[in-house]
Structures are given as C-alpha cells and as structure tokens.
Amino acid sequence: MKFVLALMLCLFAALLPQPGWADEDAFATALRSLNADSYAEKISAAQTLAALGDPRSSVVLTALGDGMLYARADGSLLMEAGGSYIDPISGKAVPGVAASDLTALTVNNRLRGILRGLQATLDISSPDPAARLKAIQAVTALASPESAELLHKALDHESDPGVKKALQSTLAGLDLVSPDKDRRLAAVATLASSTDRGVQAQLQSLIAAEPDPQVKAAAQKVLSSIDDKLAAIGFAANLFQGLSLGSVLLLAAIGLAITFGVMGVINMAHGEMIMLGSYTAYVVQEAFRAWMPPAWIDLYLIVALPVAFLFTALVGIILERGIIRFLYGRPLETLLATFGISLILQQAVRSVFGAPNKEVANPGFMTGGFELMGGFTVTWNRLIIIVFCLVVLGALAALLRWSAFGLQMRAVAQNRPMAAAMGIRTGRIDAFTFGLGSGIAGIAGVALSQIGNVSPNLGQGYIVDSFMVVVFGGVGSLWGTLVGAMSLGVVNKFLEPYAGAMLGKILMLVFIILFIQKRPRGLFALKGRSVEN
Amino acid sequence: MKLFQTLVGAGALMAAGSVSVGAMAAEDTIKVGVLHSLSGTMAISETTLKDTVLMMVDDINKHGGLLGKKVEAVVVDPASNWPLFAEKARELLEKQKVSVVFGCWTSVSRKSVLPVFEQDNGLLFYPVQYEGEESSRNVFYTGAAPNQQAIPAVQYLMSKDGGEVKRWVLEGTDYVYPRTTNKILEAFLKAQGVKDEDIMVNYTPFGFSDWQTEVAKIKQFGAAGKKTAVVSTINGDANVPFYKELANQGIKAEDIPVVAFSVGEEELAGIDTKNLVGHLAAWNYFESVKSPENDAFIKEWHAYTKNDKRTTNDPMEATYIGFKMWTQAVEQAGTTDVDAVRQAMYGQKVKNLTGGTAVMNTNHHLSKPVLIGEIQANGQFQTVWKTKDVIKAEAWSSYLAEDKGKIADWTYPWVCGNCTTGKYAAQ
Numbered sequence: 001m002k003f004v005l006a007l008m009l010c011l012f013a014a015l016l017p018q019p020g021w022a023d024e025d026a027f028a029t030a031l032r033s034l035n036a037d038s039y040a041e042k043i044s045a046a047q048t049l050a051a052l053g054d055p056r057s058s059v060v061l062t063a064l065g066d067g068m069l070y071a072r073a074d075g076s077l078l079m080e081a082g083g084s085y086i087d088p089i090s091g092k093a094v095p096g097v098a099a100s101d102l103t104a105l106t107v108n109n110r111l112r113g114i115l116r117g118l119q120a121t122l123d124i125s126s127p128d129p130a131a132r133l134k135a136i137q138a139v140t141a142l143a144s145p146e147s148a149e150l151l152h153k154a155l156d157h158e159s160d161p162g163v164k165k166a167l168q169s170t171l172a173g174l175d176l177v178s179p180d181k182d183r184r185l186a187a188v189a190t191l192a193s194s195t196d197r198g199v200q201a202q203l204q205s206l207i208a209a210e211p212d213p214q215v216k217a218a219a220q221k222v223l224s225s226i227d228d229k230l231a232a233i234g235f236a237a238n239l240f241q242g243l244s245l246g247s248v249l250l251l252a253a254i255g256l257a258i259t260f261g262v263m264g265v266i267n268m269a270h271g272e273m274i275m276l277g278s279y280t281a282y283v284v285q286e287a288f289r290a291w292m293p294p295a296w297i298d299l300y301l302i303v304a305l306p307v308a309f310l311f312t313a314l315v316g317i318i319l320e321r322g323i324i325r326f327l328y329g330r331p332l333e334t335l336l337a338t339f340g341i342s343l344i345l346q347q348a349v350r351s352v353f354g355a356p357n358k359e360v361a362n363p364g365f366m367t368g369g370f371e372l373m374g375g376f377t378v379t380w381n382r383l384i385i386i387v388f389c390l391v392v393l394g395a396l397a398a399l400l401r402w403s404a405f406g407l408q409m410r411a412v413a414q415n416r417p418m419a420a421a422m423g424i425r426t427g428r429i430d431a432f433t434f435g436l437g438s439g440i441a442g443i444a445g446v447a448l449s450q451i452g453n454v455s456p457n458l459g460q461g462y463i464v465d466s467f468m469v470v471v472f473g474g475v476g477s478l479w480g481t482l483v484g485a486m487s488l489g490v491v492n493k494f495l496e497p498y499a500g501a502m503l504g505k506i507l508m509l510v511f512i513i514l515f516i517q518k519r520p521r522g523l524f525a526l527k528g529r530s531v532e533n
Numbered sequence: 534m535k536l537f538q539t540l541v542g543a544g545a546l547m548a549a550g551s552v553s554v555g556a557m558a559a560e561d562t563i564k565v566g567v568l569h570s571l572s573g574t575m576a577i578s579e580t581t582l583k584d585t586v587l588m589m590v591d592d593i594n595k596h597g598g599l600l601g602k603k604v605e606a607v608v609v610d611p612a613s614n615w616p617l618f619a620e621k622a623r624e625l626l627e628k629q630k631v632s633v634v635f636g637c638w639t640s641v642s643r644k645s646v647l648p649v650f651e652q653d654n655g656l657l658f659y660p661v662q663y664e665g666e667e668s669s670r671n672v673f674y675t676g677a678a679p680n681q682q683a684i685p686a687v688q689y690l691m692s693k694d695g696g697e698v699k700r701w702v703l704e705g706t707d708y709v710y711p712r713t714t715n716k717i718l719e720a721f722l723k724a725q726g727v728k729d730e731d732i733m734v735n736y737t738p739f740g741f742s743d744w745q746t747e748v749a750k751i752k753q754f755g756a757a758g759k760k761t762a763v764v765s766t767i768n769g770d771a772n773v774p775f776y777k778e779l780a781n782q783g784i785k786a787e788d789i790p791v792v793a794f795s796v797g798e799e800e801l802a803g804i805d806t807k808n809l810v811g812h813l814a815a816w817n818y819f820e821s822v823k824s825p826e827n828d829a830f831i832k833e834w835h836a837y838t839k840n841d842k843r844t845t846n847d848p849m850e851a852t853y854i855g856f857k858m859w860t861q862a863v864e865q866a867g868t869t870d871v872d873a874v875r876q877a878m879y880g881q882k883v884k885n886l887t888g889g890t891a892v893m894n895t896n897h898h899l900s901k902p903v904l905i906g907e908i909q910a911n912g913q914f915q916t917v918w919k920t921k922d923v924i925k926a927e928a929w930s931s932y933l934a935e936d937k938g939k940i941a942d943w944t945y946p947w948v949c950g951n952c953t954t955g956k957y958a959a960q
Contacts, residue, residue: 039694067810067909067910106915106917108694108811108907108917109695109696109786109787109790109811109813109907110693110694110695110696112786112787112811113696113787116787196756197753197756197757198756198758200756201756201757201758202758205758237749238746241743241745241746241749244743244745245743245745248742248743347572350572350576354580355571355576355577355580356577356799356802356803357577357770357773357800357802357803357804358803359802359803359804359805361805362777362805367780367781367808368780368781368783369781369782369783371783375749375752375753375756376749377749377752377781377782377783379745379778379781379782380781381777381781382745382781451742451774451777452742452773452774452777453742453770453773453774453803454803455577455770455803456576457573457574457740457770461740461742493745493746496746497746497750500735500736501735501736501737501738501741501746501747502707502736502737502738505738
C-alpha cells in the first residue's frame, strides 16, 4: 500500500516542472540519511547536504543542531518552526501532525560541532556582517587547511572593515605555520594588536619551533606585548569579579546593617528573610507562567521586587511584635530565639515547597554576557546586580537621611527615652525598622535568586558573610557596609587565583579576625554617647 | 539457574549457622530501617530515596508481604548531621531491631555509621555512587564505584565520538569523594599518557556560589588550542550557580564539555537547561531510557507520589535494585538473619531498569552497565554511549599505587574487604 502511494507520489512529482531534478534527488537522499543510527553516518549525511549548496541545506542543518528536526514512522523528516511542522523538501507546512508520532533526531557534541562548522561555511557569504563575523570565528575554530582557502576567498569579497580585520587576523594565525619565512613574519606583524589567548598559545608554540632568528625575535616581542595586555585584562577581570562578589555581599548585608547595625538585634533569621524573598520571586514567576501572556514573562522579576519587599517586611514586623520586642537588651536570648525562628522558617518552606531546588529562570535581559576582550566576559546578571545593589543602598541612605521616618529611626536608635519623651512612638518605629531591614533582605533574595540556588537552605550560605561584612564595615554605618562589602569582595577575588577558593576564604577570615583585634568597632566606627553603653 | 541459586542459598544457610532463625519467627512483621536525611542540606536528595523505599515496601505488602509477613518501614531522620547518623543507626539496630537498613548519601555519613553496623552485625544497603576504597562485611554498595562511572566517562571523552579530549580540568567540591575520585582519575590519565601540564585540579568549598573566577580559569585553560573537557565532581547545591555561570560566560558544550558525576535528573530540575544542552553526565541509569522495566517503575513512582512530574534518578534505581536483591535473598534464605541473608546475596540477580542484569559480587559491589548522557533542553539526559556489557565494580582501584594487590572478597578463602592475603589462604 505504502509502495503504491510512494509510486503515485513519484509520478505526480515527475509531472511537475522542476528545475534541478537530479539535485532534488540528492537532497532528499542526504536528508533521509540524517536519520541514521550511527553518528558517523549522520555526519557524512550532513556534510553531503552542506556540499550540495542548496539554500534549504542551511535551514535543515540549523534545525538539526537545535533539535528541531523529527523523524516520522515512515522515515520522512519534518522540521519544527514556531509550533508548526514543515516538510524540509517542499518548505510547506504539514498540518495534523501529533508530537507523539515524531521522534527527535539525536545529536551529540561531535555532530553539533561539525554542524556549526558546516553552518559557518554556508554563512560566510551571508549578507549580514554579524553572521559573517560569527561564521569566521567558527571556521577559525575548525582550523583546517580547507578553511584557510575558504577564508582567503572570503577576504577578497569582504567590504565590512570589522569583518575584514577579523579575517586578516584569523588568516595570520593560519600563516604562522606556513613554510614561507616572509609569510610567517607578516603574520606575526598582523597579530601584534591581538588580545586573544589562542594567539598567545600559537605564538608560544611558534617560538619553540622557529628556526629563523628574525622571525623568532619578532614573535617574542609581539608575545610579550600580548602578555602585558592580557595581564592588564586579567587585572580588570579580577576587579570586576571582586566588585560583583562585593555587590552580592552588600545585598545580603544591607538588611542586616539595619536590624543588627541600627537596632542591635543579633538576627540569625536574617538569611531566612533572604530565602523568603527568593521564594517570592519563584512564586511570582510561576504566577506569570500560569496567568500572563508568555511575552511578559521577563517582567516577573520587576514585579517580584515590591512583592518580596512587602511580604518579607510583613513577616519581619510580625516577628518583631510577636517575639523579638520582648527580648530587647538580652542579646543571648535574642540570638537563640532568632536561630530557632530561622530553623522554623526553613522547615516551613521545605514543607510547603518541598526540599528540592526550585528553578528561577533568568529573564532574557539577564542571561549571557558580552566579551569585552581577551576572554574577559562581562555577564549581564552580575552587571545588573552591581548597579542594583548600589541603587538599593542609595535609596536606603536617602530614606534614613531625609525622611521623617529615618529621622525618628535614628533618634530611637541613639536615645530611646529621649525620643519617647519627644513624642515618638518608639514601639511602632521599632517594628517598622525591623520590617524595613527584613524587606530589604527580601529584595536581596530576589536578586540572589538570579545567580544561585533557590532552596530552603539558601539563607544559611549568606548569614555568616553578612555578619562578617557588617562587623568589618562598622556596626551601624551604611557607608561602612558598602566599603566593607566591596573591599572584602575584591580582596577575596584577588586572592582566589593564587590561593584557590578554599584557602582564599580562610585567609579572608584570618584577616578579619586580625583586623577586629586592631579596630574592634570596624572600619567606620560610630562616634558619640550612644555607642558608649 | 533458579535451582542453583536455591542450592547456594540453602548451603549458605547451613554454613552460616541458623542460631537466630527461631527468635525471628515469633515476630509477625519484618522491620526495614530507612536512614535518610529528611531535613537539613541533604534533604534535597535523600527525601526521594526515603519515598522510593516506602514505595517498594508498599508494593511488596500489596503482593502478600515477605515470607508471609508484612514488611514495616521504620523511618528516622538523621537531619544531615553526621554524628546523628550513627546514633539513629544504633537506634534502628538495637531498639527497633530492624532486619536491614536502607540509607546514607554522603560518604561521611556512611563512614560515621560503619562502626555501628559492624559492631551490631547489621545490614546496610548504600545506594549512591561513591569513591570506592571500601568494602565492609555489613554493607552492600549498590551505587557505582569509580570504575563504573568516572573511568568510562573519561574514556568516552577520549574517544572519537567524545571529541578526543587532550586537556583536562578536574573540578570538585572539597571533600572525600571528589578528592579520591580525582586521585584515581589523575593516575588513570597519566597512565594514558596525558602530561602534567594538561591536567588542572581545582577544589571549591561546599555550597560555593561565586564561580566567576573558576569559570574564567577554565576558559583560559581551554584556550590553549587543545580540546579541553571538565570533569566535575561538584556536589549538590554548588552545581546550579556553576552551570549558570558557564552558560553566561558563553562556554558551549561543543567547545568545552563538562561531564558530571553528581548531577542527575533531580538536580537539573532546579536549573534552566536551555543553555546547557550537550553537557554530559555519567550514570548507571537515566530516566529517559526506554525499557519495559523502566516504564513500569516510572509509572509506579508517579502513581505513588501522585505527581506526574516527579523525576527518577540513578540512586533511586540503586535503591530499587538493592531492595529487590534483599527481598530475593531473604526469600531464598527463608529468614531475615543477617549472616544468612549475606550469604544468599552473593550472585543475586535483578534486572536493571535500563536493560541487562545487575549481579551482586562477593566484594559487596554490583556489576552494572554504564551510560553517558547529554543534557537536553527538557531537563532529561539523552544516552549517547553505553557499555556493551555490565561492568564489575572494583572496591579498590587498579590505578592507585597504594591499592596494589588489595582484594575485597567476603567468601572463602579470602573473607575480608581489604587485604593482600586471604584469611584462609592456602598459599
């Protein structure tokens, strides 16, 4: 039956006027063999497809790489695009296909790498300069003699200056191993402005094997200039990573700077406030997924911020009114009580959401990054968090400095009886202050959900670091918290490459212990009568 | 075959001495201890295994129980607290008088309960892949040893299909499992002719979250022009920020693949896997493998948890195999007496969920197949490579100099887990 149908289809197809009939056959055959069992067969089929130079090949290979190519029970292939299925031969949509009847064509890393290379050879003549640049990079990674030929051809037709430069430096890299001395020398000269680690490695191997002293000297000179540049880039990368770690520490510590710094409550449940904030982000994300149009999903993070602030502030106020206010002036009992609260909150979250981690996806604007130079990648989520923590700190400082609530808060912190005598309702101020600290911890939780785990234990990882920052920076000083967090972050990141992550952290703690011996009140100690008792 | 097994079992029973058979017969239930953390850091992984044991107990009771008795699970919570593991184990063995315990995840918790099981002659089934270098008379290890996970994974990456990797980053969390595994891997790689400068070993603390420097270092190490891969023994919570940082810094699996030994379906559920497609994991089980046994297991699991989305993973399969083997051994021995059951365990066979048959060896470890899978966008693994046959676990690595000649064999004439001459050796 199937055979008859196929025959009829063939006859029908033969009746239609079709240019390149032979090619058509080759395309269909190669396409069919993509659905082979072994990866070796798939690879040769993909190479055949690319060699055909058919415009459809590029589309099919992209779909294969993305896992969007499916096989039907009869062996014919379909592509998925925007939720509908398309026949790759005719390019027309095929209606009425159920996803359960299809099996996706499997791809492994080797095939994926080869596909990327093939794709690049097809894209190298693309009209879009960005696509050409990407293609050149991919072809460079392949580094075969055929690719040199291909790149030379591409250079002849290239008009875009950026792409031209990339091509020249890639070709220079290939010329480094040329038997011709002058070509090697020219290649070294072209590479002088490079900041690529791959070039560094290439030059090193050139110097090791170079027979000609002139080329060797030139290569050594270029290599040392590249080394210097890369060292400078490494320094900048360390600084950025340090600031990023500092911003995370700062975010975790700002809330504690209020509850511990201003109110003097040793709040062991601070980490759990951060955790509640992260879970709020998760809940808001799920709500968006369930009820909002898919295009709005990226907005969930912005909505989560005020929601997390209000929710954790409310939890904070309830805690303060319900438990902590009875324990003022008894630090040991406060410590134990808040530690108990932290365990209760953890287990409560575990009971409601379950023990496994929850997935909080990065919105589009926080994924990926851009390579600045020489392998130094600035990732968006880190950059946004640095800016965000500074904004939060600024807003908090402004609130304390200029608002009536801030004034009252400072008054209560400095001299409670006097503030009460002036008509300030100190109980209410205490509750709001604790709520503010908790709310900021909640906001921090939303931000931290973007870089780490969302699990019931999330808070524990941050509580020690938070206390470290506040004590180091100076209890009660926001400015101290900022400087403390940033310097701890940067010092840590400069230690890490040499000492390793483990030893780096130990050295850090030793440093802080020694520092506290010298300056028990931290970097920026508050002065005045209030501190004396 | 069945007859042969029964004979072995019967013989074993006589040999082991049937002192406690009479004492056990008086009880009308068989107690099974479950020693998994239900709170604290490890709850994320261990809760699932507790549920698996409960599901199996449920299932066996539905089918008439064991030796005509009902099986009763005794669940305790050691709360991710290592010393508490020992206390709870003692409680299970001495107060609850359980016949067998299924439990532990981390190696440190296993090491902490080991003296208790050896002192009280209890029976522990340990279901997690681990660093090897151990074989206790009172423990059956149903997870993978390094030669059933780490070594095949590295061999795959060295092969043509794996990308012919020449440079290696061994990245791990700083504790006993990664350190021992990396020691074995380093010895293996050097035996394969990999040079010192092509191996980078790095450790980070538990729960490490700021991966910027480490990932940048990996990127730099990989830029030297040789194909590079990362072998990750990063544990638990630290994985999510690690993979996020990899994706954000633009490291693709085609350039620098990461093969992980502690990342399974359960861990991937907490990560957005779209940017991780192609990174690898080596296990003895993947949920995505199609087989009648696996389909039935997943169906039962979904029905038991009343949740269609709950994933299954490798330690669950190890728990499943361990539980099945134990019930078979008990039926064969006709008693739950530890010495009798231990003898009946040797050569015990259970069908793997991924095909083939798992066999319990006399070194208390299993023979199992090894699978390598690539992460897919849907959070599942797609098998890209599988051993042709089952691989027998080595308790002592053949690549470490200090393990040379060490034998784990609990049958005559060896009867020891760590010796170079047998206890009853004739030579």
